[in-house]
Amino acid sequence: EVVLTQSPGTLSKSPGERVSLSCRASESVSSIYIAWYQQKPGQAPSLLIYAASNRATGVPDRFSGSGSETDFTLTISRLEPEDSAVYYCQQYSSSHSFGQGTRLEIK
Amino acid sequence: EVHLVQSGGGLAQPGRSLRLSCEASGFIFDDFAMHWVRHAPGRGLEWVSGITWKSDNVAYADSVKGRFTVSRDNARNSLYLQMDSLRADDTARYYCAKDIARFGYQWIFDVWGQGTMVTVSS
Numbered sequence: 001e002v003v004l005t006q007s008p009g010t011l012s013k014s015p016g017e018r019v020s021l022s023c024r025a026s027e028s029v030s031s032i033y034i035a036w037y038q039q040k041p042g043q044a045p046s047l048l049i050y051a052a053s054n055r056a057t058g059v060p061d062r063f064s065g066s067g068s069e070t071d072f073t074l075t076i077s078r079l080e081p082e083d084s085a086v087y088y089c090q091q092y093s094s095s096h097s098f099g100q101g102t103r104l105e106i107k
Numbered sequence: 108e109v110h111l112v113q114s115g116g117g118l119a120q121p122g123r124s125l126r127l128s129c130e131a132s133g134f135i136f137d138d139f140a141m142h143w144v145r146h147a148p149g150r151g152l153e154w155v156s157g158i159t160w161k162s163d164n165v166a167y168a169d170s171v172k173g174r175f176t177v178s179r180d181n182a183r184n185s186l187y188l189q190m191d192s193l194r195a196d197d198t199a200r201y202y203c204a205k206d207i208a209r210f211g212y213q214w215i216f217d218v219w220g221q222g223t224m225v226t227v228s229s
Binding site: 035045098 | 144150151152153154202207213214215216217219220221222
């Protein structure tokens with residue numbers, strides 16, 4: 001099974017800043033099989049990015065995905081307070097698995 | 108608007124059963140594969156089960172295989188998860204989720220239900 005390791009575990013940023021969240025795979029994954037989800041407190045997860053860099057319907061262009069092989073990144077430019085959430089990466093190349101999540105706090 | 112509304116869940120003793128339901132609206136339910144994903148306290152997300160649009164291909168995580176059964180009723184726009192032989196480590200919030208792709212699995216979950224808590228404890 002492909003294990004996804006996300007870093008950092010938790011981070012705190014200010015509105016207007018830019019942040020990059022990392023997702024590292026234990027083996028090479030085609031970028032078309034990587035997705036990112038956002039889970040706000042008390043809510044279900046929601047799809048942000050799929051096939052590594054495609055934004056889901058309604059997702060602002062502040063969110064972007066990139067990466068290849070074993071290293072993938074979710075970048076959020078111009079952070080807003082509502083971006084406070086836990087972010088999960090997912091791979092669906094070899095079976096399917098999620099990372100453990102990165103908690104982002106906007107203070 | 109697309110919605111998945113869940114019901115069922117609650118408290119069950121180890122070894123007992125529970126059934127979860129998920130009713131869909133706002134999209135052509137019988138065009139899409141559907142899934143169950145769970146989130147245990149202090150742990151990450153875990154895919155549990157999936158079922159294709161005409162129920163001809165069902166899949167389970169190893170952790171629930173042989174104990175959980177997924178099904179759907181396209182006439183009722185509904186998805187179900189029958190959970191038997193429950194264990195303490197099945198305790199989690201369970202979500203139903205819609206696959207992004209028509210007529211097959213793509214394992215991308217673009218619509219989620221609100222979740223329902225399942226607690227397994229004596």
